[in-house]
Amino acid sequence: MSKPATGVPDELQRRLGVPDAVMIGLGSMVGAGIFASLAPAARAAGSGLLLGLALAAVVAYCNATSSARLAALYPASGGTYVYGRERLGEFWGYLAGWAFVVGKTASCAAMALTVGSYLWPGQAHAVAVTAVVALTAVNYAGVHKSLLLTRIIVAVVLAVLTAVVVASLTSGAVDAARIDIGTEATAGGVLQAAGLLFFAFAGYARIATLGEEVFDPARTIPRAIPMALGITLVVYALVGFSVLLVLGPDGLAAAGAPLTDAARAAGADWLVPVVRVGAAVAALGSLLALILGVSRTTLAMARDHHLPHALAAVHPKSKVAHRAELLVGAIVAIAAATTDVRGAIGFSSFGILAYYAIANSSAWTLTPVEGRPARIIPIVGLTGCLVLAFALPLLSVISGAAVLFVGAAAYQGRRTLASAARWRRSR
Template identity: 55%
Template sequence: MIGAGVFAAFAPAARAAGAWLLVGLALAAFVAYCNATASAQLAAAYPRAGGTYLYGREVLGEWWGFLAGWGFVVGKTASCAAMAMTFAAYAVPDGWHRPVAAAVVAVLALVNCAGITRTAGLTRVIVALVLVALAVAVAAALGGGESNGLGDWAAPHGVYGVLQSAGLLFFAFAGYARIATLGEEVRDPERVIPRAIVGALAGAIAVYAVVGVAVLVALGPDATAASTQPLADAVAAGDRQWAEPVVRVGAALAAAGALLGLVAGLGRTSLAMAREGDLPRWLDAVHPRFQVPHRAELTTAAVVVVLVLLVDLRGVIGFSSFGVLLYYFVANAAARQQPQAQRRFPRWLQYAGCAGCLVLVATLPWEAVVAGVAVFALGVGYRSLRLRGLDRLDHREGLGLDHREDH
């Protein structure tokens, strides 16, 4: 969650809501908290790989699980490509972006394949360095130059804009789901995973609130909305140019950290879907030594490498939010159905989470909504054809069996 979103999400949110993006941030945080409690409660009851794909299947039915898993895999694969390109944009000169983005995907996929302890160890290092970079950025933005306060509080698009900013900023909080996908690789998952999910979200909310205020104070809403790199511009506006390279390094590391977690989560969800036949069963393999879904991880990495070499996917924040919000809608719906013996949080949080996810999806930019609906329709068509093929196969086998028995 302390990834590339903190360096990128404030600009589109400011275009939608101006200084009211801080209200959008609070709304996004509340919906994320509802979703996090649902994920935590479900993870404690079903400590296996797959996250909401698994929970949807177990509690609501196979189709619900498929929709959650499909949204996660498609949306986060695009996000992987965007994070890789973000890393390259900050780390190397123009002209080298695509090959460097492909290389960082390959390297981080190999780190993940070496085991979850390596993934967690590298993540701790990256997050520590990114937090240092963010602290420098906030101090530089607030400590020099002229302050704009929080600027003009006129909301460019009214309530709709505030809700849209919440949907865009939700992109930044979407990382806690990946904790739940690791249920088979964590000691004492019933206790550890719920605590990790809620604690991680609380820390991320605090960081985003501080950074959001600093950016608005340094730039004002209009300049924030116009910026392609709001934190670097906020540092420059504070007359602390020496800090700009620190921010750039932090942004590159944040993109790498986000990519590391994305590949790990995608591998586990793909493994769970392959086990049920919703993705090719060849992906259902766990390495005997490192205990990771190596085929799923390497396949995901290969797809992302192709995307970064051929397609420009830097504008996928809205598309990713569409898929992830529907993923969490399924999580809330599943948690709402859990019996009292499995409950850790009040049921009203799941009702609020369902409503919040649907509202934020409906207010995303229309291009993201159209693309999201089209991709979900493609997924539904793919699974329908696969099930129809299985039905025909079962029918033929049944006829053959009956014939042999009659003979």
């Protein structure tokens, strides 16, 4: 196995404490996912979506913990693309990178559709495509989301979610009989809801990759992960509970924009435009970061010749991966124009769960000297990822598995061609 990367000098990096790491985690998790994933989860599990939410949080915790231990050992950028390659072999690293790219590309489409669903429900696809084109242009120009902007978005989202919870719980529309947690749910429905709600926790791994940036990462990161996930879980549970109270499982399942529907049902019509703007701000912020992240992973894989090397080009003026940016933007725009939110979320969750299955498998190979987590962590994480991935809607499973198979076939085909070329040269 390769020697772990050493990183850059500590004095330039280790400047974040536990509160900072928790805030970064919240900034990565508390976003547009909760605006989009509640309705598909309610469709799967009814009032059992709260159980699904708890299960998704447990899997997310195991994934983040496994990733944190690996990030401390391999602080180079790339995440599980690096961990899988170093611990399991080149193919598994490649497959993790491929799963990340396709999964997060679908996340981009889901975020764009969330913008459309809340801003202009009747033209959701057109608004989504417009948002993708606009933000691709922003990223192409080299303008990225700053830490200050992240904090502003988190503050806006938390304020909007708090307003929805308060309006719902204090309204005359509350009917406790509408929510009897889990009584209407099947085990399969709860698992499917957990897989879909896993999408709402996307971004938690940002905490796990702070190894080079925090004071005493061996203590800070293990503390920050449960704190950030716990706060996020409480916020999401309150939102889910209050929305279920005013809409009921059936009303929530049928909602195109669940939080605006909840505000309207609660008699807080004044809150509807606020929720729409808050959802759009959150989704646009997530979309900006996602397009950037997918293009950067595409760039890294192109440099390693796992994707066409032409995608590794960097613009001489803006210093961005302009070809990767344009390709990702075009694919996301097509997806946003042709799919729905539930399909995009399901496909995204399948890809990202596959990505973290490889992360947990990599963490299993760590030795105690290398900082191996408790054995139960990667076991529960790997098992949870696989179970939730295959509990997703059948179309998401089939399409996700097919795309992973195409990626694996492309890898093998490239290896075969390279071997044939070497054989010809040796003759």
